[in-house]
Amino acid sequence: xxxxxxxxxxxxxxxxxxxxxxxxxxxxxxxxxxxxxxxxxxxxxxxxxxxxxxxxxxxxxxxxxxxxxxxxxxxxxxxxxxxxxxxxxxxxxxxxxxxxxxxxxxxxxxxxxxxxxxxxxxxxxxxxxxxxxxxxxxxxxxxxxxxxxxxxxxxxxxxxxxxxxxxxxxxxxxxxxxxxxxxxxxxxxxxxxxxxxxxxxxxxxxxx
Amino acid sequence: xxxxxxxxxxxxxxxxxxxxxxxxxxxxxxxxxxxxxxxxxxxxxxxxxxxxxxxxxxxxxxxxxxxxxxxxxxxxxxxxxxxxxxxxxxxxxxxxxxxxxxxxxxxxxxxxxxxxxxxxxxxxxxxxxxxxxxxxxxxxxxxxxxxxxxxxxxxxxxxxxxxxxxxxxxxxxxxxxxxxxxxxxxxxxxxxxxxxxxxxxxxx
Numbered sequence: 001x002x003x004x005x006x007x008x009x010x011x012x013x014x015x016x017x018x019x020x021x022x023x024x025x026x027x028x029x030x031x032x033x034x035x036x037x038x039x040x041x042x043x044x045x046x047x048x049x050x051x052x053x054x055x056x057x058x059x060x061x062x063x064x065x066x067x068x069x070x071x072x073x074x075x076x077x078x079x080x081x082x083x084x085x086x087x088x089x090x091x092x093x094x095x096x097x098x099x100x101x102x103x104x105x106x107x108x109x110x111x112x113x114x115x116x117x118x119x120x121x122x123x124x125x126x127x128x129x130x131x132x133x134x135x136x137x138x139x140x141x142x143x144x145x146x147x148x149x150x151x152x153x154x155x156x157x158x159x160x161x162x163x164x165x166x167x168x169x170x171x172x173x174x175x176x177x178x179x180x181x182x183x184x185x186x187x188x189x190x191x192x193x194x195x196x197x198x199x200x201x202x203x204x205x206x207x208x
Numbered sequence: 209x210x211x212x213x214x215x216x217x218x219x220x221x222x223x224x225x226x227x228x229x230x231x232x233x234x235x236x237x238x239x240x241x242x243x244x245x246x247x248x249x250x251x252x253x254x255x256x257x258x259x260x261x262x263x264x265x266x267x268x269x270x271x272x273x274x275x276x277x278x279x280x281x282x283x284x285x286x287x288x289x290x291x292x293x294x295x296x297x298x299x300x301x302x303x304x305x306x307x308x309x310x311x312x313x314x315x316x317x318x319x320x321x322x323x324x325x326x327x328x329x330x331x332x333x334x335x336x337x338x339x340x341x342x343x344x345x346x347x348x349x350x351x352x353x354x355x356x357x358x359x360x361x362x363x364x365x366x367x368x369x370x371x372x373x374x375x376x377x378x379x380x381x382x383x384x385x386x387x388x389x390x391x392x393x394x395x396x397x398x399x400x401x402x403x404x405x406x407x408x409x410x411x412x
Contacts, residue, residue, distance in 0.1 A: 133296070133331075134295075134296055139330065142330050142331070147330070148330075149328070149329050149330065150328065150329060150330055150401075151329075151330030151331075154392070154396055155334055155338075155395055155396050155398075155399035156388070156391075156392030156393070156395040156396050156399075157392070158295055158330075159295070159298065159333065159338050159339065159388065159395050160386060160387055160388055160392070161295075162295035162296065162298040162299060162333070163298055163299050163302060163339065163383065163387045163388065164299075164387045165296075165299050166299070
């Protein structure tokens with residue numbers, strides 16, 4: 001049993017719901033509302049020093065009664081110790097939890113993937129949108145248990161939507177850092193880019 | 209080299225330069241086309257590894273005039289889709305196909321490119337023939353290099369059977385007003401689950 005579990009119980013009391021051990025890994029279940037506070041302490045406390053966020057993912061169980069779990073895999077590089085922290089989210093909407101991007105910048109894409117696949121909203125995430133599926137994907141969240149394996153639309157509709165996406169515009173011009181050069185492009189290229197996935201081209205004078 | 213200047217038949221063309229021959233235009237054009245196909249490798253998965261093995265020295269795709277991989281679709285003759293095609297890549301392969309100049313052909317390499325393979329799910333195109341027209345399907349998961357070479361030989365055979373007298377085979381067919389290559393009914397029919405896929409939706 002990882003001694004961090006006892007330390008967490010002393011520090012946070014009832015916010016620590018359960019501590020279990022599985023295959024040599026210590027799993028700590030934390031109240032979802034306090035997850036950022038707990039993870040911040042685990043990261044910053046000199047005795048814990050879990051400075052590396054290995055992964056953020058989520059689990060939905062087949063049993064409809066069980067809540068969805070958001071799983072944080074932590075690792076302390078100075079202490080060579082791992083810890084798994086889980087937050088339980090009841091299934092009824094809104095499915096929301098605090099983002100940990102302020103703690104680990106690397107959580108950005110990990111949380112986007114969880115949002116894409118499970119529909120869990122991360123409060124305070126700087127840029128929460130789909131990452132694997134295209135942004136106009138309208139069939140739902142593929143890793144949820146109520147999602148049919150083949151998707152919700154017919155195959156022809158899926159092909160139609162896919163072929164109507166504009167492959168050049170998977171990234172916004174802001175992301176590519178070339179928003180200014182948009183207005184120097186030829187008119188036909190500008191028109192094509194403006195029909196992109198997100199359907200909006202940023203105005204370079206915006207937000208200055 | 210041991211050949212005598214006065215070989216048999218020499219007298220028939222005596223006095224004429226030997227640097228000409230007679231042939232059919234179709235034969236000449238098809239001979240040239242089929243023996244210098246430049247593939248555009250669209251490798252998305254493990255089939256691309258087998259394709260690399262086919263291109264490497266042991267199987268040596270250069271024996272069939274394909275040693276020059278064309279990484280620009282504008283200089284390619286054959287679009288070789290090696291691997292599964294997710295919906296997110298469907299517009300990409302379509303655009304690459306549209307950018308290739310005529311004459312052009314498509315090889316669908318492996319089970320996933322040809323039918324979706326084991327990936328009968330929400331993310332995968334069920335056969336690239338719903339997106340681009342396909343000339344040769346190479347079965348296998350992934351196909352061995354011999355399989356791919358056989359597919360290439362079949363494509364060469366197909367090219368040798370083409371004729372310039374029929375321009376319809378070279379007509380550029382773009383997507384229709386719906387943005388589809390086939391009718392929706394046809395796409396649904398092609399994408400029907402089969403085999404073990406029929407039992408996949410238990411948890412849905």
